[in-house]
Amino acid sequence: MPDGATNTGIGASVKRVEDKRFLTGKGNYVDDINRPGQTYAYILRSPHAHAKINSIDTSAAKSASGVVAVFTGEDMQVGSIPCGWQVDSADGTPMREPGHPALAQGKVRYVGDQVAIVIADTLDQAKDAAEKINVDYTPLKAVVDLRDALADTTLVHDEIETNISYDWAIGDKAEVDAVFDGAAHVTKMDIVNNRLIPNAMEPRAAIGDFDRASGEYTLYTTTQNPHVIRLLMGAFVLSIPEHKLRVVAPDVGGGFGSKIFHYAEEAITTWAAGQIARPIKWTAERSESFITDAHGRDHLSHAELALDANGKFLGLRVETAANMGAYLSTFASAVPTYLHATLLAGVYTTPVIYCNIKAVFTNTVPVDAYRGAGRPEASYLLERLVDRAARETGLDQVDIRRRNFIPSDAFPYQTPVALAYDSGDYEATLSSALKLAEVDGFAARKAEAAGRGKKRGLGYSTYIEACGVAPSAVAGALGARAGLYESAEVRVHPTGSVTVFTGSHSHGQGHETTFAQLVSDQLGIPIENVDISHGDTGKVQFGMGTYGSRSLAVGGEAIVKATDKIISKAKKIAAHVLEASAEDIEFAGGNFTVAGTDRSMAFGEVALTAYVPHNFPHEELEPGLDETAFYDPANFTFPGGCHICEVEVDPDTGTVEVVSFTAVDDVGRVINPMIVEGQVHGGVAQGIGQALLEGCSYDEDGQLLTGSFMDYAMPRAHNLPSFKVATEETLCAHNSLGVKGCGEVGAIGSPPAVINAVVDALADMGVTDVAMPATPQTVWRAIQTAKS
Amino acid sequence: MYDFNYQKPSSVADAVNAMKAASDGKVLAGGQTLLPTMKQRLASPSDVVDLAGCGDLSGISASGGSVTIGAMCTHAAVAGSSDVKGAIPALAAMAGDIGDPAVRARGTIGGSIANNDPAADYPAACVALGATIKTDRREISADDFFTGLFDTALAEDEIIVSVSFPAASKAAYEKFKQPASRFALVGVFVAQGSGGARVAVTGAGENGVFRVSAMESALSGNFSAGALDGASVSADGLNSDIHAQADYRAHLVGVLAKRAVAAAG
DSSP states (O other), X not given: OOTTOOTTSTTOOOOOTTHHHHHTTOOOBGGGOOOTTOEEEEEEEOSSSSEEEEEEEOHHHHTSTTEEEEEETTTOOOOOOOOSOOOBOTTSOBOOOOOOOSSOSSEEOSTTOEEEEEEESSHHHHHHHHTTOEEEEEEOOOOOSHHHHHTTSSOSSGGGTSSEEEEEEESOHHHHHHHHHTOSEEEEEEEEEEEEOOOOSSOOEEEEEEETTTTEEEEEEOOSOHHHHHHIIIIIIIOOOGGGEEEEOOBOOOOTTTTTSOOHHHHHHHHHHHHHTSOEEEEOOHHHHHHHSOBEEEEEEEEEEEEOTTSOEEEEEEEEEEEEESSOOTTGGGTTTTTTGGGTTTTBOOOEEEEEEEXXXXXXXXXXXXXXXXXXXXXXXXXXXXXHHHHHHTOOHHHHHHHHBOOTTSOSEEOSSSXXXXXXXXXXXXXXXXXXXXXXXXXXXXXXXXXXXXXXXXXXXXXXXXXXXXXXXXXXXXTOSOOOXXXXXXXXXXXXXXXXXXXXXXXXXXXXXXXHHHHHHHHTOOGGGEEEXXXXXXXXXXXXXXXXXOIIIIIIHHHHHHHHHHHHHHHHHHHHHTTSOGGGEEEETTEEEETTSSOEEEHHHHHHHHHSOTTOXXXXXXXXXXXXXXXXXXXXXXXXXXXXXXXXXXXXXXXXXXXXXXXXXXXXXXXXXXXXHHHHHHHHHHHHIIIIIOOOOBOTTSOBSOOSTTTSOOOOGGGOXXXXXXXXXXXXXXXXXXXXXXXXXXXXXXXXXXXXXXXHHHGGGTOOOOXXXXXXXXXXXXXXXXXX | OOOOEEEOOSSHHHHHHHHHHOSSEXXXXXXXXXXXXXXXXXXXXXXEEEGXXXXXXXXXXXXXXXXXXXXXXXXXXXXXXXXXXXXXXXXXXXXTTSSOHHHHHHOBHHHHHHHTOTTOSHHHHHHHHTOEEEESSOEEXXXXXXXXXXXXXXXXXXXXXXXXXXXXXXXXXXXXEOTTTOSEEEEEEXXXXXXXXXXXXXXXXXXXXXXXXXXXXXXXXXXXXXXXXXOOOOSXXXXXXXXXXXXHHHHHHHHHHHHXXXXXO
8 A cells, every 4th residue: 555545545445435325226317317397208219120211100199198299300300420439441531431310311220220209298108109100111131240241232321332431450461461471380260259238237218308498408318428428419419519418427327338329319308308398208128228229349350370480479460340230339430440459469579460450330239339348359369369379389378478478677568559558567467367276276176077077178368458548649649530538626615525526427336436535545534525526517527438447547647636736726825824835835644734843734724714715815826725637648558467267168068167267457556456356356247248148149130139138148146156356566657546447357358268268178179169159059069060 | 018907806716707708818827928028018918817816726735646736836835845845856946946036936837837938847847747737627637738839728718726746756857048048948857757757848849848758768667867878859840049059959958868867866
């Protein structure tokens, strides 16, 4: 623990202050909010993956009992839902960004696409009326499979004359090809990163409200970033200026990325509230979430790794087709490029890398960032490839990694794929994980399992990720439209209590605790005296929100900057009262002291003086103690680590049991170890879910086959062992706290460890690959194929 | 959910009359299938006849070498019943592994077999143990009761009163759970009763539960896992879906049958 830490300060496992209200049912979620005169909306959706809309007859619905209004795309002529990130093709042409209407305009492009909104006094009335809407569709051939879409025989968007949004590349292909020509060994793999459905516990919801007196719109919505929604929806879709649009994201029950994006329902309810001048509530049903929440991952890659005779990596080349779904969602274009291709160096010294990304439209739900966003795709690709390379060359799994690690004295380390890592010690996390996982005893455990007819396997993943998205300078250099900083306001009240307004949004991360620990630690005041306020554009000055494990590394730093300003101003006040120079005031333990004297003022006294400034020299010193700061990081942060998974496979049924899972992560300085551990647990659970259970599946007509929990398998407690979790700290070199971020490490590091373990278990049966999710049938079939 | 008439009779006879009078009535037992279907607007019965008030559908009793379970007995009640555990422990264990605690607290034996979901557990137990289903008007052997996918020998207005299971000298149920729903991807119930060995399979068949005569013959003289070596089930007529193709299901029938026989001792 650093100096000044207390039992509630930096490094303390303070129990989450928000949990009391969540666990006692006192949370305030969007669906808990009810506005006077509120109506209820049902959204009629396309049953077809691809169809032309010839006509929509809403007359019977409009006259149905309780109906207030029915609107279709013809009524709602507004701007297109924008994508936030620009990606140019390798030939310099900008990405193709076809229109993304909130309500369908003449065509529907996936099952679930919005066709009409029915607004009624009750939800049942809205549903009854929706059944009276007659939509005349001409169904069109749907393109669902990525390979089919690449052939361009069926187009999702006729106007762009291709299904490819962009054909982007990083690295010098000729240089990489030359390296491959001279390599002692080349390992090649086709790798699928399976499509996932996020399934936050709280379904999405939105309430649109309009104040006829002020002309102000309010949107209550389940978002991870209310200011971003205000900007995207206000400026691009509905043309409502910021000062007439308030976006409130109260308690939100999990996001995992799926609640970053600006969704059609937000725009529809806000716009329609203005039309009827009554509040409108829409809450997704779970089955609606499956077909409308942006899905995750869905990459099809071919990857090749060149090695020299000593197992050193010489070069990597990757071709990836990334499924975008029917439209470009808010972050979608950035995921396979800026968050995937740039991570392909991993923790290794591979000197040259080439990666080509084709972003492809299909008649499926839009695909966008999901916990890890691009980085799980990179770590899975790379760690499967390294595992295969070790098996092909006869090298030990640990040895091949050690031979290629970026050494701990090589930082800062410039990779060949744009990113420059600031700090890390991959040997430290590896050796710690080897001990924690008791790898030395594995052979004996494998033999014992064999006696029970089980195949036991051990799998490794040494991974890196980039957090703290996204430094404006780095994002700008990559050609992005956006740059992501964060803001904070620290408002000291007259009696010394503090409210912190942060642009980060908490939807399970525990910010109300972690941020309060930071401020309590910095100002030397009790944690109970600090409140964290977030999620309301009417309260918080600005914000980019929470995703990409950025809250502490970016939002936390903004708070530190604002707190520094508070301390600086408070020193001036103390100097004035204590009749000293501000330079001579020292601040420690919550007290402002004239250096070398016993003349001192407590933080609370300074606060009161700030608001009761009877004798301030107002030319030099303003009353009040309230400071705002914006923080734009110099670089990404780079958490990394080692995950080791041990499985037992039942060869008769193909069932995989994860018997042990070890995660040793370097997330930089840890503010609250208990929260970090919880984040790792959740991330690993989702990673094991992706590896063994979760697989979104469509039929060839674009109907979702995994449209409910009856067919989409989420991880349950019995699928998971008790995790062994530890951290190794190297400090981030470019932020004051030394923090890196912990929200996604579990989901990024774990899937390749699991699959590598399954392959290891079955290697002596001739199995070389098992696709995710490694369901019993998939594993059994891999065994049968290897046998034959 | 659409509007419907709710009725709560206090006897089986009244329930049957309510069903006869309804234009499109549905019997509500535990509601584990009917209510979600209605909530999703996939079912719109004119009347829901709730059997919760029918006292003559409850209770478990054991006598004369068999155990009789009232149609409205929940899975939790069956799992916890000392009569069931004493007479046929495999049946109690099977009931204790249906769904999750919430499902077991509401779901009933009568509701389960009347619905005849092709992945439900009870049909396999009924067929393997040679159960008799007693309704308001007759008795039906399990072999005749389950007639196809979600289809039974019950008339539209016929209500199950109880199910009687003859005790078996050996019995066990092995279930391989579908990863998402946790229903039986394949479930195999084996029993050695007075009528010989029986092997009933749920989850796998296109038409629901079925018996495997080749395995029953193999077990008749030698009730041991080894007796099933070489006995296999054809993939023809088995379900294929995203969780399991027919050939994998057929393979699992063989694996689970052996495990069940081994577990039955």
